[in-house]
Amino acid sequence: MASIGVINLHDPIMAAPSPKTPRQNPFEGRQVHSRVVRSGFGSSPFVETALVNFYAKCEEIGFARKVFDEIPERNLVAWSTMISGYSKVGMVNEAFGLFREMQNAGVVPDEVTLVSVISACAASGALGVGRWVHAYIDKHLIDTDLELSTALVNMYAKCGCIEKAIELFDAMLVKDTKAWSSMIVGMAIHGLEEEALYAFSRMEEDKVKPNHVTFVGVLLACAHSGRVLVGQKYWSNMLEFGIEPSMEHYGCMVDLLCRANHVEEACAFVETMPIFPNAVIWRTLLVACKKNRNVDKGEIAGTRLLELEPDNAENYILLSSLYASSSQWGEDELCEETNEG
DNA sequence: CTAGGGTTAG
Numbered sequence: 001m002a003s004i005g006v007i008n009l010h011d012p013i014m015a016a017p018s019p020k021t022p023r024q025n026p027f028e029g030r031q032v033h034s035r036v037v038r039s040g041f042g043s044s045p046f047v048e049t050a051l052v053n054f055y056a057k058c059e060e061i062g063f064a065r066k067v068f069d070e071i072p073e074r075n076l077v078a079w080s081t082m083i084s085g086y087s088k089v090g091m092v093n094e095a096f097g098l099f100r101e102m103q104n105a106g107v108v109p110d111e112v113t114l115v116s117v118i119s120a121c122a123a124s125g126a127l128g129v130g131r132w133v134h135a136y137i138d139k140h141l142i143d144t145d146l147e148l149s150t151a152l153v154n155m156y157a158k159c160g161c162i163e164k165a166i167e168l169f170d171a172m173l174v175k176d177t178k179a180w181s182s183m184i185v186g187m188a189i190h191g192l193e194e195e196a197l198y199a200f201s202r203m204e205e206d207k208v209k210p211n212h213v214t215f216v217g218v219l220l221a222c223a224h225s226g227r228v229l230v231g232q233k234y235w236s237n238m239l240e241f242g243i244e245p246s247m248e249h250y251g252c253m254v255d256l257l258c259r260a261n262h263v264e265e266a267c268a269f270v271e272t273m274p275i276f277p278n279a280v281i282w283r284t285l286l287v288a289c290k291k292n293r294n295v296d297k298g299e300i301a302g303t304r305l306l307e308l309e310p311d312n313a314e315n316y317i318l319l320s321s322l323y324a325s326s327s328q329w330g331e332d333e334l335c336e337e338t339n340e341g
Numbered sequence: 342c343t344a345g346g347g348t349t350a351g
Binding site for chain 2: 044046049050076078079080081082083110113115145147148149180182183184186189212213219220246249251281
């Protein structure tokens with residue numbers, strides 16, 4: 001009997017620096033896949049499912065499906081893996097379709113399967129499906145563990161039912177970082193800024209450590225409610241936690257400063273970014289510059305924006321309205337101004 | 342005991 005030594009860690013292929021996630025190295029994974037098939041381990045349900053999962057995580061969803069389709073006896077875990085893969089890459093219709101196929105095949109979903117289905121509902125705003133799954137959970141007495149509860153809270157929040165999300169969240173006995181984050185982000189996107197910030201303070205009292213997603217919610221709440229100083233305080237707080245700001249965090253801060261009409265400060269803040277600002281950041285700045293009639297800064301933002309998204313017609317309209325807003329058009333000036341450009 | 346799950350700005 002061949003040992004697992006077929007996959008030899010001293011082999012040149014396997015000895016390459018190990019990536020943090022499979023996503024970063026689909027190439028090596030395919031080498032392993034090839035070896036798996038040749039070594040005869042391909043018929044193990046564990047190996048088959050791991051391969052489906054691997055390809056899905058590499059966003060090679062077509063390969064994942066191919067391996068899945070070739071599994072002779074698909075069990076619950078195999079179905080769940082494929083549904084999860086579709087859900088994660090945003091192919092929600094495929095996720096729903098496969099969930100239906102799975103039930104038609106007589107495979108009964110468990111809480112792990114339903115987390116992926118609920119997550120697909122949240123991503124697509126499919127409240128009807130989400131409610132159906134929730135009813136299914138209640139009817140079949142499926143264990144609503146931490147992950148499933150969090151998925152439900154997130155789904156209701158994303159689908160506009162913030163009261164339902166809060167109700168479920170309050171009923172949870174154990175809440176971890178992801179549960180709190182879902183709730184805080186949900187409150188923030190629903191304009192419940194006070195509640196979001198209060199939830200954050202309760203989270204601290206409960207000694208649950210916030211992460212980068214938690215701070216997206218907190219900063220969002222500050223931006224939406226115009227709390228510039230509070231937002232800046234949380235920004236420092238985030239850095240103290242050793243959380244490296246991501247594009248989303250910078251986006252929230254730019255939004256925070258721009259909404260408060262601190263345009264110059266927002267521009268200066270963007271200058272300090274160690275990562276290249278994306279189109280959302282430049283667009284936020286451009287809109288603020290337009291509103292504050294700051295053509296100089298607006299032009300810079302507009303130029304960067306057009307470099308990043310030359311095919312987005314909206315950007316050209318924004319930039320033209322920047323010039324329009326600054327020229328203070330009156331009846332007499334109209335001709336002069338238009339002749340200039 | 343080994344294969345599947347939740348949170349991220351506009």
